[in-house]
Structure formats: structure tokens, C-alpha cells
Amino acid sequence: MKVLDLKCSHEHRFEGWFASTDEFESQLSRGLVACPVCSTTEVSRMPSAPRLNLSSARNDSAPSQQPQAKQGATDATAVQARALRFLREVLENTENVGDRFAEEARRIHYNEAPARNIRGVTTPEDAHALIEEGIDVMPLSVPAALKEPLQ
Template sequence: MKVLDLRCTHGHRFEGWFASDADLQSQMDRGLLECPVCADKAITRLPSAPRLNVSGAREPQPPAKPAEKAPQGDQPIEMTMQAAWLRAVQHVMNNTDDVGDKFAEEARKIHYGEADERAIRGRATPDEAEALRDEGIDVMSLPVPAALKGPVQ
């Protein structure tokens, strides 16, 4: 199994696991790879160094004591922000009712007291979203990665 570093054209970095280089190329050729953040299908493989286990290369180090843990600042800020954004999207998905294409209709019912107040999500056209804002109904667009829309395989 090969674990490879990948990146989309928007700069989102992620890992992919493949049986071989041929498997990676096959999936890329068939358009099966997409960024888990933005669903971009233009994916490139990043250079990565193989891990080498060389016995006797250095003296074994004793395990670190709990107070001597490495600092958490070794991840690039982009990766940290991407992970936080994915957690926020997952939180929204887990704590809202999906009303699908009836978002504008359902938002109005809630706003005008015709339906019980609750957190909802769904799809609205830009014109519908603007009309809701004009009526004083707060709405926000939130792009949801395809991987979070359905069950994970």
C-alpha cells in the first residue's frame, strides 16, 4: 500500500492510499480522484520521501515523558485551517435538518412563525438567497465537500 501526498489546484493538501503507482494513475485517468475539501478533480501528486528503516543507524532514544511532548506547531497553518473548516462543516451537517431544494420556503415558514424554529440547511439559488436577505432572513452559503454529503466508502 502506498500513501501519497496529493494537492488540488486550490492548494488543498491531502493523502491518498493506493495499491501501486499504476492504481493512482488509473484513478486519475478515470476522474475518480477529487479534493475532499472543494471537490476539484485536478489533482497532482506531491513529492514525498520514502521512510527508510535502517537498523543500527543511531542509538535508540527512550520514550518521551508526557511533560516532554513535542510542540503542536509543526503543521502548516493551511493544514490546520483546513482541518478546522472540515470540522465546522461536519458540525453543521450533524446539527441541522436537510430540507433540500425547499430551503427558501422552509426558511420563510420558520421566520414568520409558521413552522417550529430549528437549524436547517439546503439548497437555494443566488436569487432565492438574496430575496431571503431582503426579507431580513439571515442565510449563509457553505460549500460542502462531496465526501461529507454521503456515506464514506
């Protein structure tokens, strides 16, 4: 199994696991490799070196002693991971009401429907109208990769 460091055209970094480098190239050419953050298929392979985990060669240096470029990449990866965890939690703890979002938000606000956390789709105009009515809404962009279960 090959673990490759990948990056999309929007600079999101992630790992991909493939049976071989040829299999990665095959999947990439067929548009099957997509960024888990933004779902773009414009993906490239990052240079990487093999890493040996040897107990005698442990590197116990503090993160502040890491080269700046690597630490910056690690920080960006950590931010992406936290954002994805947050989005997954939102998706797990809300009911998707789809296009009926504005209608259902009003029903909940005016006690015409049971109170619950919902998510869905609405126009910017409807979202603004909800805010003017005192109904709290928050736009949230969800990557397509999180909208469907992984296969």
C-alpha cells in the same frame, strides 16, 4: 499500503492511501482520485520522502524552528482540516430541505413550522429577500465529497 501526499489544482493538500503506486496511477487516470475539499479530479502527487519513526532519532524541536515552507504547508492543512470539521458539524446538525429552503425558512420565522436548523438551496435573489425580511441566512459552499457518505 502506500500513503501519498497529494495536491489538487486549487492547492488543497491531502493524503491518499493506495495499494501501490501503480494503483494510484490507475485510479488517477480513471478520474477516481478527487480532492476532499473541492472535488476536482485534477490531482497531482507531491514529492515526499520516507519517514522513520525511531525513538533514538526524535526531533523535539518547536514548530517555530521548522523550515518556513513546511510550517506554511502545515498551517494550510490545519485550516483545511478545521474547515472540513466545521462543515461536517453543520451537515450533521441541520435538516436538508433542498429547494424548499426559502419557503421553509419563512415558515420557521413566522412560527408556521417547528424551529430547527435547516440548510438547502436558494437563489441569490431569494436569499436577499429573506435578509430583508429579517431572516438570518448564510451562504455556505459544501464540497461534493461531503454531500454524500463515503463508501
